[in-house]
Amino acid sequence: xxxxxxxxxxxxxxxxxxxxxxxRDFINRLAKKAGFNDEQVDQIELSVDEACTNVIxxxxxxxxxxxxxxxxxxxxxxIEIMITDRGNGFDLSKLAKPKLDEFIKHARPGGLxxxxxxxxxxxxxxxxxxxKKTQVSLIKYRSQKGSKK
Amino acid sequence: MNxxxxxxxxxxxxxxxxxxxxxxxxxxxxxxxxxxxxxxxxRYKIVVNFKDLDYISSAGLGVFMGFIEEVRxxxxxxxxSNLSKRVYKVFDLLGFPALFEIYDDEQEACSKF
Numbered sequence: 001x002x003x004x005x006x007x008x009x010x011x012x013x014x015x016x017x018x019x020x021x022x023x024r025d026f027i028n029r030l031a032k033k034a035g036f037n038d039e040q041v042d043q044i045e046l047s048v049d050e051a052c053t054n055v056i057x058x059x060x061x062x063x064x065x066x067x068x069x070x071x072x073x074x075x076x077x078x079i080e081i082m083i084t085d086r087g088n089g090f091d092l093s094k095l096a097k098p099k100l101d102e103f104i105k106h107a108r109p110g111g112l113x114x115x116x117x118x119x120x121x122x123x124x125x126x127x128x129x130x131x132k133k134t135q136v137s138l139i140k141y142r143s144q145k146g147s148k149k
Numbered sequence: 150m151n152x153x154x155x156x157x158x159x160x161x162x163x164x165x166x167x168x169x170x171x172x173x174x175x176x177x178x179x180x181x182x183x184x185x186x187x188x189x190x191x192r193y194k195i196v197v198n199f200k201d202l203d204y205i206s207s208a209g210l211g212v213f214m215g216f217i218e219e220v221r222x223x224x225x226x227x228x229x230s231n232l233s234k235r236v237y238k239v240f241d242l243l244g245f246p247a248l249f250e251i252y253d254d255e256q257e258a259c260s261k262f
Contacts, residue, residue, distance in 0.1 A: 017175035
């Protein structure tokens with residue numbers, strides 16, 4: 001049986017907007033090291049920024065004492081980034097796809113970020129345990145097979 | 150750590166805002182303040198030059214949506230110029246080219262007022 005080599009990395013960091021740059025650098029380095037091309041690296045980096053921005057703004061409401069956990073799994077097929085917060089969670093069904101012209105008048109918190117993540121990554125999965133934790137998994141495949149880009 | 154700068158230059162009745170570095174949820178307040186300053190002076194013809202901006206997230210794009218109504222209601226506009234391919238892609242993914250005028254260079258953007 002073929003053995004799959006899976007590399008794991010972890011960053012646990014205070015939920016402050018000033019740390020977004022550090023988070024982006026962390027993801028950028030790992031995605032590059034894993035062999036993704038420049039465009040894919042940009043897409044992965046922006047998606048993780050959007051997910052963490054949503055955690056800081058909406059799950060933790062700018063409370064920098066709270067922590068964001070970022071787990072990265074790299075295998076020959078894909079990169080998966082799992083972002084975990086210990087906030088209250090949210091109702092995914094209430095986050096409709098934003099219509100830009102309406103968005104100008106009625107900003108829907110976090111909606112644009114999730115919309116971007118879905119466009120940039122091959123898979124976006126949410127695991128919401130209300131009152132306990134919320135996990136967002138962002139997956140990008142290396143090859144065109146199963147990939148949007 | 151501060152990786153973002155915004156500079157305002159008035160060219161006749163057009164205000165040009167030059168952005169550099171990265172525009173994310175952390176640096177957005179600086180950009181909002183700069184736009185507010187310009188609008189407070191009742192200068193509603195605005196060009197944002199992105200030549201030296203390396204990175205933008207949806208937080209940065211949200212700023213444009215927050216101000217555009219007021220600016221247009223006063224007979225002005227916010228036009229964008231000199232976007233790098235990387236930055237343009239983010240605007241494009243969110244459908245901004247349908248809502249904002251985007252030009253290759255600043256001169257062209259200014260001439261459209």
